[in-house]
Amino acid sequence: MAELAHDTLREMQLRMLRIRAFDERASKMVKRGHIPGTVHTSIGQEAQVVGATMALGAGDYMSGNHRSHGHPIGKGSPLGPLMAELAGKATGVCKGKGGSLHLADFAVGSLGESGIVGSSIPIANGAALSSKVLNNGKVALAFFGDGAANQGVLYESMNMAGVWDLPMIFLCENNQYALSTPAHTVTSGVISQRAAGFGMPGIRVEEGQDVLAVYDAVSEAVARARAGDGPTLVEVMTYRYNEHSEGLRLGTDYRDAGEREAWLKKDPIILFRHYLASQGFSDDELDGLQATALAEVDAAVAFSDASPYPDLSVAFDDLYTDKESAA
Amino acid sequence: MTVMSYLGAIGAAQREAMDADERVIIIGEDVEANVYGTTGGGKSRSDKGDFLQRYGKNRIRNTPISEEGIVGAAAGAAMTGLRPIVDLSYSSFLYMAMDQFVNQVAKNRYMFGGQASMPVVFRSAMFYGLNTGAHHSDRPYPMFMNVPGLKIIAPATPSDAKGLLRSAVDSDDPILSFEACLLWSAKEDVDENEFWIPLGVARTAREGTDVTVVAISSSVPEAVAAAEELAQEGVSVEVIDPRTLVPLDRDAILRSVAKTGRLVVAEPAHRTCGAAAEISALVAEEIFDSLKAPIIRVTAPDMQIPFSPSLEKQMYPTKATIAAAIRRVVDLPALQPVAAAV
Structure with missing residues (x-):
């Protein structure tokens, strides 16, 4: 395991706390009608998100999926425009055109979320192709779930990345359910082992609630990609605490009895807090991180609340580069 | 002016675009071997003007038969600094990539609030009228006219094919070019210098x-x-x-x-x-x-x-x-x- 500086460890915990606080607040705002539509939270998956995003460099690219608030946050995106986007405000990171399912912050390399499962995987692959052709040293990472692991486009993309040695990381966030469907009931074999068929390394991070385990595995894949040694498939075992989307009331019948409670005991934020304490972080500092994250989310909500909704006059903006082409 | 065929004019436009801007690449099935005659100067690899020799494998790339993966990768590449020309050979093959066309290529600029630029051209041949049966004869451009965010060209002459393709490559919007095989051998005098025909002008x-x-x-x-x-x-x-x-x-x-x-x-x-x-x-x-x-x-x-x-x-x-x-x-x-x- 790499020796990480105090500031890096601190930042990991802060980003996990940000994601937790952001999504907990977003969940409440959906239920109170302050966010239109719904959201899909990453609560419970923070280690996997932050371990992967912090293994990337500032200029590196990533694409996300429907459960993707955490990805730009993990990559360092400011919270205000993200929250305003969820609320459909003009100051949203996508000017209120995308919403929860389509967050993107190109300033941090976040090339966008996709509401279509698996659909954004080739987008990251294309970013990796750009890096290869332009020889700019950037790598790209595609986040996708265990559900998307059964989409054909993943394998088209893995094949292309493999044959072209693209600087690419395929990161499977295996939270074990596609909505209500247990992954093992619809998935033949082990996802990470599918990499072998494409001649690339396939790694399964069993301790996916341990941010350092994820960080180490993805860092190794990033180093391979950056060295020109091609793509890697990383499967991270994790767990989502909430329903597939906020507002669903499926109950827990589709989960094994006691399963959620067992995962709660290895909560990524609590686990890492214990680790940080063992590394000399004081309780004051750790409590301070929690307070910082909550204050940032408060400020993000205040920013969103104070922001206007987009005016109808901008509805056609960005359909094309020129306004004339919009009929 | 030089007499050019429709296909020759497309090849000329692609060569001009590749010369003008290093960010332009051509990817697609069989583009390295110049199977369709738009990525080379003549019939054989050794003929003058062969794209693979001229631009190298970094910018001329054969793809696997993976339309969805190709179209999505071209979109991602366009969003991050390249200007790909994608040769999808037959228009009927576009259906394999429908999700990428509709949900990514067409929507990304808009739904990301203008952050995404999408300078990519998807060329395909409508292979109708040549007894290739129901799977190769489609003329699917109206389906794509129903997808806001895409621009669509259908040149009918060699000059239009050359001038519209140059404008398409220079555009920051995604463009689908539908080229009828029945027109491939049409010939006329075409300006051998660079020229651009603006999109949206009849x-x-x-x-x-x-x-x-x-x-x-x-x-x-x-x-x-x-x-x-x-x-x-x-x-x-x-x-x-x-x-x-x-x-x-x-x-x-x-x-x-x-x-x-x-x-x-x-x-x-x-x-x-x-x-x-x-x-x-x-x-x-x-x-x-x-x-x-x-x-x-x-x-x-x-x-x-x-x-x-x-x-x-x-x-x-x-x-x-x-x-x-x-x-x-x-x-x-x-x-x-x-x-x-x-």
């Missing part, structure tokens, strides 16, 4: 005063031939080729029909929700009072393309079916029973 293929025929793709030369035939009988036919279907040059169409008062629309696509239907609706909505006769569409019928030559050749607009439609709108007697396809 071409008047022939001027006239009695009837407007708006014709698309391979229906353009058929419409011009029909116009020449009718001229012998004293009917003056104007032929408008929109060239770009999105954005459509509405003004040019409306101006012409306002002048002539009669409209025939000819295209090789299916009848229902086709470009002809859209153009007919446009004219009916905007200048109904100018019309002296009902609008007539000459299209392919809503059915599969049969293999047998005796069946297939009846499917698309021809000089004869377009001429028959023109006769109807000017109240001339039909020369023969109007074909079912009219």
